Amino acid sequence: MSLSPAIESAWLSGQLIPRTELTLSVGDMGFVLGTAVTEQLRTFGGRLFLSDAHRNRLRRSLEICGIDPGIPLVTVFLAAAEVAHHNHALLSNMRGDLGVIVFVTPGDHPSQHGGNGSPPRVAIHTFPLAFQAWKHLYRAGVKLRSVSIQQVPSTSWPIELKCRSRMHYFLADREASQLEPGARAIICHSDGRVSETSTANLLIVRGSRLLTPSPQDALPGVSLEFVRLLAQEHSMPLEARSLSIEDVANADEVLLLSTPSCLLPVVSLNGRPIGAGHPGPMCEKLISLWSNSVGLDIVMQAMDSEFFP
Incomplete structure (x- = not known):
């Protein structure tokens, strides 16, 4: 899916989507049990920083939890780079940079979905870095x-x-x-x-x-x-x-x-x-x-x- 250059993007389990459409069920085990693994990256000049190191750490976290995301992590982080590049261009001043979140959940909790689970979910989203929070x-x-x-x-x-x-x-x-x-x-x-x-x-x-x-x-x-x-x-x-x-x-x-x-x-x-x-x-x-x-x-x-x- 291609998005308009003016629309902030996100990514969910293989699909590039508008940021406003990134939603997860409240019955997802990431919410119900807190069983979400995550990495936070940042950009410099709109490019992901230390992407390989974050990918390797996420891989280890998934191994510990026994979660198979169903999508190669190389693919996930290529998508993260694409989302970051797209969203960085939307900043009002190009001197800014982004925080980039990649997280994986085990999927729906069967007890809240009629006894049925779901495949794991992989999501990517970004936000402008809040320099005001720490610059001083x-x-x-x-x-x-x-x-x-x-x-x-x-x-x-x-x-x-x-x-x-x-x-x-x-x-x-x-x-x-x-x-x-x-x-x-x-x-x-x-x-x-x-x-x-x-x-x-x-x-x-x-x-x-x-x-x-x-x-x-x-x-x-x-x-x-x-x-x-x-x-x-x-x-x-x-x-x-x-x-x-x-x-x-x-x-x-x-x-x-x-x-x-x-x-x-x-x-x-x-x-x-x-x-x-x-x-x-x-x-x-x-x-x-x-x-x-x-x-x-x-x-x-x-x-x-x-x-x-």
Whole structure:
């Protein structure tokens, strides 16, 4: 199906459709049970960024859940690139970029569909990146808070599974905000190992060393892996190992890595400053390396967001 260039597009189980027609049954297991696996990508200049890495992580999540989408993931991500290219052209200012969601559900829950299930559903949609939500944080920094909510244990599901079952993240960030308005939660395992925040991987700087929680402790982050490669290219090896809250509190710098905002500095933990209490030199260096790699200044793009949606 071809769409008018003026109509925002989406994709559902092999069909390119208008965004307004992207609907799922409320009896879909993605809603009823929260059993949806997902990837969020972003564009730079309308092109998908790190598409292969996101596709590989989605493949692993589907394997863990035993969901066969019925469509090759290469085909799905080619469709994601097509949807992103089409929708990027609809932005009022071409300096903007998109968030791109790919998600897969197991299909209809038989108990809500007369005893009949359905094939899995695969969907793609986009939205303009909300730079306004985080642009000030490149300068002001993020405040983190320890909370009572803990990471889901590996006996429930593997840490490498990226899914939409995120109640613990919601509760953790609510608690953090109650403790300190505007703060985000830092989530740990029951034994005290630091895991992640609700939306980002953690990277700490201690002297010339870059440290991040081990793959057994946190979701393997696509942005984190990108930074690891950038650091390696510039003789700054990144070490993955288990970290404690004390490691984070005593770091010279703490950084948050995620797809939409790329890299944000942390300035405090539990009301106490991290390092000098403002974004540090490693943060500036990694932002510069990231910007050079993608061909635009990621901070300035966000700062200019007042001029486009």
